[in-house]
Amino acid sequence: MEGGRWQLDINCGGVLNKSLLQSDTDFIDHACSAWRFIAVTQNPTRRRRFDLRSALVTGAIWLTFTGVAASATLNDVRTRDRLICGVSEGLPGFSYRDAAGAWRGFDVDFCRAVAAAALGDAGKVDYVPLSATDRFEALQEGRVDLLSRNSTWTMSRDLGLGIDFAGIAFYDGQGFLANAVDGMTSALELLGARICVVSGTTTENNAADYFASKGMEVFFVQYSKRAAARDAYASGQCDVFTADRSALAAERSLLANPDDHVILPEVISKEPLGPVTREGDAAWTGLVRWTLYGLINAEERGLMAAEFAPAAGFALAAAKDIRSEAIKLGKPASQSLDLPEDWLAVVIGSVGNYREIFDRNLGEDTPLAIDRGVNALWTEGGILYAPPMH
Numbered sequence: 267m268e269g270g271r272w273q274l275d276i277n278c279g280g281v282l283n284k285s286l287l288q289s290d291t292d293f294i295d296h297a298c299s300a301w302r303f304i305a306v307t308q309n310p311t312r313r314r315r316f317d318l319r320s321a322l323v324t325g326a327i328w329l330t331f332t333g334v335a336a337s338a339t340l341n342d343v344r345t346r347d348r349l350i351c352g353v354s355e356g357l358p359g360f361s362y363r364d365a366a367g368a369w370r371g372f373d374v375d376f377c378r379a380v381a382a383a384a385l386g387d388a389g390k391v392d393y394v395p396l397s398a399t400d401r402f403e404a405l406q407e408g409r410v411d412l413l414s415r416n417s418t419w420t421m422s423r424d425l426g427l428g429i430d431f432a433g434i435a436f437y438d439g440q441g442f443l444a445n446a447v448d449g450m451t452s453a454l455e456l457l458g459a460r461i462c463v464v465s466g467t468t469t470e471n472n473a474a475d476y477f478a479s480k481g482m483e484v485f486f487v488q489y490s491k492r493a494a495a496r497d498a499y500a501s502g503q504c505d506v507f508t509a510d511r512s513a514l515a516a517e518r519s520l521l522a523n524p525d526d527h528v529i530l531p532e533v534i535s536k537e538p539l540g541p542v543t544r545e546g547d548a549a550w551t552g553l554v555r556w557t558l559y560g561l562i563n564a565e566e567r568g569l570m571a572a573e574f575a576p577a578a579g580f581a582l583a584a585a586k587d588i589r590s591e592a593i594k595l596g597k598p599a600s601q602s603l604d605l606p607e608d609w610l611a612v613v614i615g616s617v618g619n620y621r622e623i624f625d626r627n628l629g630e631d632t633p634l635a636i637d638r639g640v641n642a643l644w645t646e647g648g649i650l651y652a653p654p655m656h
């Protein structure tokens with residue numbers, strides 16, 4: 267580039283940019299969590315100053331030609347051979363410990379899926395239970411690689427917290443849990459009610475806006491821990507408990523007599539829940555995003571976990587076909603994300619497709635018995651829609 271200066275910039279998180287420098291400065295310094303990196307040339311053939319390991323330069327040039335973006339987070343995950351996944355502190359169906367102490371749930375299965383993609387082993391996950399208040403800070407500070415914890419994608423979080431939402435894993439909405447004995451059938455009967463709510467969530471503002479719009483005065487009773495809010499509700503210190511409807515289904519399953527409690531019909535907000543990554547590592551966010559979309563596309567194509575482990579009754583030849591279909595589906599990502607070509611086959615073989623994950627943790631045969639509803643595929647009357655993978 268005559269008269270110009272090219273800056274090779276490996277951004278925090280490894281996104282490769284090339285940009286033309288406007289100023290006369292020939293030494294640009296980029297602070298980055300992963301590395302510090304400077305490389306400027308006056309013209310493409312003459313290198314003036316470098317302050318970087320030659321290996322990185324070679325790597326950067328290689329990346330330019332191969333299209334493989336290095337991810338600092340993926341590198342960390344591979345170095346420690348474990349994914350550190352932030353989950354909730356114990357929400358049945360989503361993330362909780364079973365009687366043997368093993369983590370289970372919809373959000374947990376997503377952590378397992380990402381570990382299967384990144385490390386080839388869904389079991390290589392360390393779980394960090396995080397409260398609603400602590401979750402984003404834990405991600406920002408690098409205490410977790412990924413947050414898979416009923417977190418609502420909102421504009422202020424997306425733009426203001428240094429985090430990225432990788433996609434929507436569950437379409438939720440806020441509602442109210444009430445005691446059936448009270449005979450309540452609608453949130454519009456809540457004038458003057460005491461409402462239990464967990465702080466650090468989107469929940470209280472939504473409810474405040476809702477009742478303000480209806481001209482109804484209500485009284486919020488705040489708790490920082492969900493268990494405390496549940497206990498308060500159960501002991502009659504609040505008339506209703508408000509939260510995401512999925513969380514209310516989980517709460518109800520924990521009450522002494524779940525059938526004595528009803529979730530009122532009103533859905534007063536949009537709560538698109540999804541996995542969250544730290545901002546600045548586009549390749550890692552891409553890996554998390556396409557793992558999610560891979561699970562949804564796998565449901566759409568009917569690729570199921572059982573088919574990857576040929577057991578009695580399932581022909582080896584058919585299993586091979588299914589495996590090569592999954593490999594073909596995931597292949598375009600393997601070079602760009604630095605993953606083995608069978609990454610998606612490993613993911614589906616380890617955790618199943620979206621439907622299998624949903625049914626196992628939240629479906630009709632579980633204590634939560636959540637209907638697929640809007641979380642059904644777009645081809646089946648829902649709004650679950652993943653971009654194609656070619």
Ligand SMILES: N[C@@H](CCC(=O)N[C@@H](CS)C(=O)NCC(=O)O)C(=O)O
Pocket residue numbers: 354355356357397398416417418464466467468469491492493509510513537539
């Ligand atoms: N989706 C909402 C609410 C998420 C949330 O943390 N809700 C609480 C209240 S039910 C919860 O699930 N806590 C889980 C736990 O304490 O383990 C948000 O992102 O703010």
